[in-house]
Amino acid sequence: MAKLAFLGLGVMGYPMAGHLAKAGHEVTVYNRSGAKADKWVSEFGGKAAPTPREAASGAEFVMACVGNDDDLRSVCTGDDGAFAGMEKGAVFVDHTTVSARVTRELAEAAAAGGIGYVDAPISGGQAGAENGQLSVMCGGDQADFDRAAPVIDAYAKICRLMGPVGAGQTTKMCNQIAIAGLVQGLSESLRFAEASGLKIEDVVEVISQGAAGSWQMENRHKTMAAGEFDHGFAVDWMRKDLGICLATADDIGVSLPVTALVDQFYKEVQGMGGNRWDTSSLIARLRR
Incomplete structure (x- = not known):
């Protein structure tokens, strides 16, 4: 079992993070609306953090499922971003559907800090997230994928590495x-x-x-x-x-x-x- 952070508790992220908690992982969540994070904790346990950085502190894996390119940048970078709280050797897994351009940009920023990066957009809709039956298409280094895949399996029907960073998107x-x-x-x-x-x-x-x-x-x-x-x-x-x-x-x-x-x-x-x-x-x- 791993120490994880999950950033973004929308209609997809909320149940996905729940599957991780049910699988026995230690999960800290972050959401722009703190009330949503508190609700998640009351339902699944774990902890809520006020910033992505604090949620990511000490985590082996940080998952994100937010809205768009700008949302993803905001939770990854800056003084309160997840990258600032992650340790070398940790892996960032992005489930957001974003441009391959921002994926490669953030992967380079992560690599500069010794952080692995897997872009892992999902398909299957809200029902797939709730039932743990998502299709997960990944891009990244084989070693990072091999570490992240057993964690992703908590909510995946299929999880496959498609190529280098950006291939998932x-x-x-x-x-x-x-x-x-x-x-x-x-x-x-x-x-x-x-x-x-x-x-x-x-x-x-x-x-x-x-x-x-x-x-x-x-x-x-x-x-x-x-x-x-x-x-x-x-x-x-x-x-x-x-x-x-x-x-x-x-x-x-x-x-x-x-x-x-x-x-x-x-x-x-x-x-x-x-x-x-x-x-x-x-x-x-x-x-x-």
Whole structure:
């Protein structure tokens, strides 16, 4: 069992840190809202710290799951940042979806202090975090990954090293690109079915058994039919991720026409007030 810190107790981080505590690790948590950290401690035990630096002090591993590039920099660097509290030989594991650019920047800063760095973005949504069934795609040195993987296993269905630092984030971009087009296709299919007078449940029962089947279809078709969009990853966060995908595609000379189009569809959903709706809300714009 290890001494750990977990930074960021959002809808993903809160249950992930809980799985670490349940696995027997000694966990100190940090969250910008201290009340959320106190609530976590009352539920899982462990300790709360007022700064990332204090949370990371003496920890063998520091996990982070925050919002974006700027949030990650703020918890890592500066006098109160985690790097200032970590000892040589400790490993920082970042579960945030951020740009590969900031990942490499922070990995260099960590290396200067003798700290290992693994970028380890996640997929599986809130349900995956709560059930400990996340897909974790990692970038970093083999030795750092080998040390961190048994800890990550507390909330992972699969955890794989994809390459050097930044490879985890690049793999997560592949994940988001694939999801964007899939959810749009599913939305159009379900909207077409209901407009044609078909029962969505009957349609899905039939087509899900063939090549059209997907996790999204199985897990989201009922809530999409009901217009319920509070079951997972928010539109605001998806647009942040797709922005990273499109910027990176420009950098490497790759065309992502469908991803760019779906990003604009999500912008329309935001304009409908759906910022915090989950990503399956693409169907809402088709019903206007």
